[in-house]
Amino acid sequence: MEKKILVAGGLGYIGSHTCVQLREAGYHPVIVDNLSNSEVSVLDGLEKIIGERLPFYEADCQDKEALIGICKKEPGIVGIINFAAYKAVGESVEKPLSYYRNNLNVLISLLEVAEECRMKAFVFSSSCTVYGEAEIQPVTEETPILPATSPYGNTKQIAEEIITDAIHAGMPFKAILLRYFNPIGAHPSAMIGELPRGVPQNLLPYVCQTAAGIRKELKIFGNDYDTPDGTCIRDYIDINDLANAHVKAIDRMLEVKEAPNVEAFNIGTGRGVSVLEIVKTFEKVNGLTLPYSFAPRREGDIEKIWADPKKALNVLGWKATRSLDDTLKSTWKWQMRLQEK
Numbered sequence: 622m623e624k625k626i627l628v629a630g631g632l633g634y635i636g637s638h639t640c641v642q643l644r645e646a647g648y649h650p651v652i653v654d655n656l657s658n659s660e661v662s663v664l665d666g667l668e669k670i671i672g673e674r675l676p677f678y679e680a681d682c683q684d685k686e687a688l689i690g691i692c693k694k695e696p697g698i699v700g701i702i703n704f705a706a707y708k709a710v711g712e713s714v715e716k717p718l719s720y721y722r723n724n725l726n727v728l729i730s731l732l733e734v735a736e737e738c739r740m741k742a743f744v745f746s747s748s749c750t751v752y753g754e755a756e757i758q759p760v761t762e763e764t765p766i767l768p769a770t771s772p773y774g775n776t777k778q779i780a781e782e783i784i785t786d787a788i789h790a791g792m793p794f795k796a797i798l799l800r801y802f803n804p805i806g807a808h809p810s811a812m813i814g815e816l817p818r819g820v821p822q823n824l825l826p827y828v829c830q831t832a833a834g835i836r837k838e839l840k841i842f843g844n845d846y847d848t849p850d851g852t853c854i855r856d857y858i859d860i861n862d863l864a865n866a867h868v869k870a871i872d873r874m875l876e877v878k879e880a881p882n883v884e885a886f887n888i889g890t891g892r893g894v895s896v897l898e899i900v901k902t903f904e905k906v907n908g909l910t911l912p913y914s915f916a917p918r919r920e921g922d923i924e925k926i927w928a929d930p931k932k933a934l935n936v937l938g939w940k941a942t943r944s945l946d947d948t949l950k951s952t953w954k955w956q957m958r959l960q961e962k
């Protein structure tokens with residue numbers, strides 16, 4: 622029988638790229654999304670890449686009964702990937718209850734559905750924000766989890782605890798927590814990519830919109846950090862590499878009986894890159910000049926963080942393969958396609 626995977630939030634940025642990788646690996650994604658931060662046209666882009674229309678159900682993933690109905694209509698779902706969440710850090714400070722309600726209710730509903738529908742695998746989209754401002758870089762999965770600095774970050778920490786408690790209490794499936802670093806880029810075909818709404822909060826969408834003339838100037842927050850060029854350092858991971866980690870996680874839970882019931886993995890490149898390096902590389906590979914200036918530090922930004930991704934390599938057989946140059950080219954190609962729309 623076909624192995625189907627329920628992809629909650631599958632029309633979003635990371636979910637859509639993961640659907641491509643799942644299908645290429647022989648899985649059949651079943652997408653559920655309430656379109657709160659995505660568009661149904663993403664299905665057209667996916668169809669152009671994959672060559673088939675993926676099944677899509679418009680539903681709120683908090684709604685357990687709706688999810689069970691979908692599982693009945695789609696026999697053969699063996700696992701769930703939970704991308705469905707609100708993700709804007711700043712907004713979460715202004716609307717904490719909305720973030721706790723959506724992100725935690727979705728998680729609990731999906732865990733209950735995984736149990737009731739006898740699934741075998743559950744992947745959760747976690748984040749390197751759980752490590753906060755870690756003293757030692759790179760961070761490993763053993764690096765202590767620090768108190769969250771925003772309601773959004775707190776939803777990730779609480780979610781990890783909820784999943785761990787549920788698994789320890791005997792849930793009949795395995796779970797993997799993927800702690801993403803900073804996903805950037807787009808599918809090389811430029812048929813899917815990130816769709817920022819309003820003023821982008823992340824660096825790359827802002828860089829692209831500035832290069833495209835939509836924004837006047839990029840503001841780099843802080844050039845007096847204790848880093849080689851004074852700007853913040855992050856671990857930027859290509860979205861296609863990140864998507865592939867989900868396939869490896871599902872493979873492991875379905876195929877490796879002796880694997881622990883719950884595991885966490887860092888999904889990053891292992892290389893810290895500064896904001897200024899991103900800007901310079903973006904300019905170089907795309908032959909552009911980007912207007913930018915330095916602004917004071919932004920509250921809540923940590924100075925530096927990058928991953929030690931060895932566990933993902935040793936256990937999942939996963940590592941980042943795309944170069945930063947290629948990723949930044951794909952980012953700009955996607956922006957140009959967005960302009961044509």
Ligand SMILES: NC(=O)c1ccc[n+]([C@@H]2O[C@H](COP(=O)([O-])OP(=O)(O)OC[C@H]3O[C@@H](n4cnc5c(N)ncnc54)[C@H](O)[C@@H]3O)[C@@H](O)[C@H]2O)c1
Nearest residue numbers: 630633634635654655656657658659681682705706746748
């Ligand atoms: N993008 C990042 O930088 C990043 C970093 C670390 C972790 N994450 C996590 O990865 C996941 C996916 O992130 P993304 O960047 O693809 O975000 P996204 O907003 O592009 O995708 C999330 C999708 O979930 C949907 N959704 C939200 N609430 C829902 C609900 N109640 N029911 C059904 N659908 C719902 C949205 O419509 C959207 O399509 C999120 O959990 C996010 O917190 C993202």
